[in-house]
Each structure stands twice: as C-alpha cells, then as structure tokens.
Amino acid sequence: MTTELVEGIGLLVTDEGELRDAALVIDDGVIAWIGASSKAPAADIRIDVDGACVIPGFVDSHAHLMFAGDRTAEFEARMSGQKYAAGGIRSTVAATRAASDEELLANATRLVGELRAGGTTTFEIKSGYGLTVVDEARALRLAQTLTGETTYLGAHVVPAEYADDVAGYVDLVTGPMLDAAAPHAKWIDVFCETGAFDVDQARAILVAGRERGLGLRMHSGQLGESGGVRLAVEIGAASVDHCTFLSDADVDALAAGSTVATLLPGAEFSTRQPYPDARRLLDAGVTVALATDCNPGSSFTTSMSFCIAVAVREMGMTPAEALRAATAGGAAALGRDDIGSIALGKRADLAILRAPSYVHLAYRPGVPLIAQTLNS
Ligand SMILES: [Zn+2]
Numbered sequence: 001m002t003t004e005l006v007e008g009i010g011l012l013v014t015d016e017g018e019l020r021d022a023a024l025v026i027d028d029g030v031i032a033w034i035g036a037s038s039k040a041p042a043a044d045i046r047i048d049v050d051g052a053c054v055i056p057g058f059v060d061s062h063a064h065l066m067f068a069g070d071r072t073a074e075f076e077a078r079m080s081g082q083k084y085a086a087g088g089i090r091s092t093v094a095a096t097r098a099a100s101d102e103e104l105l106a107n108a109t110r111l112v113g114e115l116r117a118g119g120t121t122t123f124e125i126k127s128g129y130g131l132t133v134v135d136e137a138r139a140l141r142l143a144q145t146l147t148g149e150t151t152y153l154g155a156h157v158v159p160a161e162y163a164d165d166v167a168g169y170v171d172l173v174t175g176p177m178l179d180a181a182a183p184h185a186k187w188i189d190v191f192c193e194t195g196a197f198d199v200d201q202a203r204a205i206l207v208a209g210r211e212r213g214l215g216l217r218m219h220s221g222q223l224g225e226s227g228g229v230r231l232a233v234e235i236g237a238a239s240v241d242h243c244t245f246l247s248d249a250d251v252d253a254l255a256a257g258s259t260v261a262t263l264l265p266g267a268e269f270s271t272r273q274p275y276p277d278a279r280r281l282l283d284a285g286v287t288v289a290l291a292t293d294c295n296p297g298s299s300f301t302t303s304m305s306f307c308i309a310v311a312v313r314e315m316g317m318t319p320a321e322a323l324r325a326a327t328a329g330g331a332a333a334l335g336r337d338d339i340g341s342i343a344l345g346k347r348a349d350l351a352i353l354r355a356p357s358y359v360h361l362a363y364r365p366g367v368p369l370i371a372q373t374l375n376s
Pocket of ligand 1: 062064219293
C-alpha cells in the first residue's frame with residue numbers, strides 16, 4: 001500500500017483540537033498518523049501544503065441535484081419585490097420529466113464538480129422532481145452513479161395531476177413508487193409542512209420507507225411550526241432539515257433525542273426569510289449540521305463556505321461551531337462515523353485551504369479559499 005505524508009500544515013483541525021505545524025499520514029485512504037511536522041514518519045509520497053490550514057472535507061447532507069430547467073427569472077422577480085407566485089417547483093418537475101438521462105446526469109455532474117471544487121468530499125442527492133414511478137426511480141438510479149448517499153423524496157410536493165387527491169398520491173409514494181425507488185436509495189425524506197404533507201401523511205411515508213430498509217430524513221420547520229420536528233425525533237429520523245421555525249417543545253425534543261437539526265441558510269438567503277437560530281439549538285445541546293440545500297428554486301448554491309459565512313454572520317455560530325456543523329454535523333446527519341473529522345482511523349477526506357485559518361471561511365466571504373481536496 002502507498003502511504004502519503006501531508007506536511008507543513010500551519011493549522012490542522014482535528015477531533016481533539018487544533019494543532020499547529022502539524023502533519024498527517026494517510027495509509028490506503030485512512031488517517032494513520034497525526035502529529036508534529038518535525039516528528040513525521042517517512043512515507044512513499046510527500047505533500048507539502050506550505051503553512052496552509054487543513055480541515056475535514058465538507059459533508060453536504062442535503063442537496064437536490066437531479067433536475068433540469070432554469071428558474072433565474074423567478075429569483076430575479078422575488079428579489080425585485082414581486083410576490084412569489086406558486087408553481088416554480090412544478091416548472092422544474094416538467095423540465096425534469098422532459099429531460100433525457102444524459103441531460104440530467106450532465107447537470108448533476110456539473111454541480112458535483114462545483115461541490116468538490118468548493119471543498120465538499122461527501123454529498124447527498126435527493127430525487128423529488130420526477131414525482132412519477134418512472135421518473136423518481138430514474139433520478140435515483142442516476143444519482144447512485146455520483147454518490148452512495150441517495151434519498152428518495154417522492155413526497156417533495158403533490159404533483160399537479162394529484163392536486164385533488166393527496167391521499168391517492170401518498171398511496172403511490174408508499175406503494176409502487178417506493179418499490180421502484182428503494183433499490184436505488186439509502187434514505188427516504190418527506191416535506192412535512194403546511195401546504196405540503198401533514199404529520200400523519202409524513203409518518204405513513206416514513207414508516208413505509210423504514211419497512212423497506214431506508215433511513216429516515218425530513219424537511220420541516222421551513223415556513224412555520226408544523227409538528228414535523230417532533231415527529232422526526234419520535235420516529236428516529238437521522239436528521240430534520242430547515243428548523244427555521246421551532247417551538248420550545250421542538251427544541252426540547254431535539255435536545256432529548258438523537259436527530260440532527262440541519263440548517264440550510266442558503267434557503268433563507270434566497271427567499272429573504274429570517275435565518276434559523278443556531279445559537280438556541282447549540283445552547284440546548286442539539287447536534288447541528290449545515291448544508292447547502294442546493295436546488296434551482298430556493299437555494300441555488302453549492303458552496304458550503306457560503307453557508308458557513310452566513311451561519312457565523314447571521315445565525316449566532318462561532319467559526320469553529322460552523323465548521324464543525326459543516327463537517328462532523330453533516331456526517332452525523334448521514335449517520336456516518338467514518339467521515340467528518342480528522343482522527344486516526346477515519347477516512348482521509350481533507351480540504352486544504354488557501355488560508356492560514358478556517359476562520360477565513362467566514363472572514364473572507366465569497367473568496368474561493370479551497371486550494372485542493374483529498375478524497376479517500
Ligand atoms: Zn431541501
């Protein structure tokens with residue numbers, strides 16, 4: 001096996017704290033040694049990062065990359081003060097259904113390239129713009145070629161053809177669509193919100209997914225309090241995502257349970273909504289993750305650095321807390337203990353910064369600071 005020595009690390013962010021003038025050894029994709037640069041052992045390959053800060057690769061646990069079409073005009077209208085007109089998501093559904101496999105995969109692959117260039121080494125991809133048996137299965141089959149973290153989101157929105165028969169659509173999502181999607185998915189997700197799926201429908205959808213061996217995730221608390229957050233904790237979801245509107249009972253439930261609260265500040269940025277209060281969650285002892293929610297309607301960013309900058313500026317997180325949420329937090333949200341931090345035995349997924357400290361991710365917003373990623 002080839003061993004690699006990464007040396008000359010000005011600041012190394014590890015599980016056990018921050019080390020200066022550090023080095024680490026990678027053996028077959030796994031971190032095998034961490035210590036002072038001056039004491040580094042020999043290795044087959046040496047990589048000198050010349051004083052840079054090295055952090056864990058970002059883990060983006062929430063991304064909707066499998067779509068076609070463009071919604072620039074909708075964003076422009078929203079930012080110009082025009083009232084949001086419903087139907088944007090349905091335009092993405094129509095474009096996605098009409099796209100070829102090659103078009104869908106090419107678009108997602110381009111976005112994955114952005115993620116990687118931005119320091120992300122693990123990412124999730126959801127379906128949810130097909131909303132038919134064939135189109136949901138197709139999205140997941142294509143997503144599987146890009147990541148192991150694939151999520152079936154047939155319950156993203158009720159498609160137009162089921163507008164008068166939501167119960168019928170839930171039957172489809174928990175029946176034939178689940179049968180077609182499950183072989184290509186690791187997770188099942190549901191958008192539990194007023195105007196989308198209610199708590200009883202969300203429960204039925206998640207239980208059906210669990211019976212097929214899928215892990216559970218939820219969208220909730222984006223537009224208001226809905227009871228979805230407490231359902232997520234009660235049912236043992238790995239993560240409940242958005243968490244912008246939370247009651248005290250929601251926060252208490254999250255603190256007492258093991259469900260990660262994943263915050264998606266790109267959505268609030270792009271819809272001009274109030275940001276979630278990360279400080280309240282952290283002070284209550286809740287595990288918090290940050291993710292991009294990359295999608296063409298409400299958060300068209302692939303930049304975890306951007307999410308960190310917003311979290312620090314607007315959501316009450318320290319730079320260290322935001323980095324942790326974007327790495328270890330995302331790993332927890334995906335139920336992964338092999339990634340998300342720099343520690344012996346973990347996968348050597350690293351981002352090398354063009355900066356002496358990770359604080360620059362928030363201090364220098366909008367500046368591309370990822371020099372290189374190493375992906376085991
Ligand atoms: Zn989402």
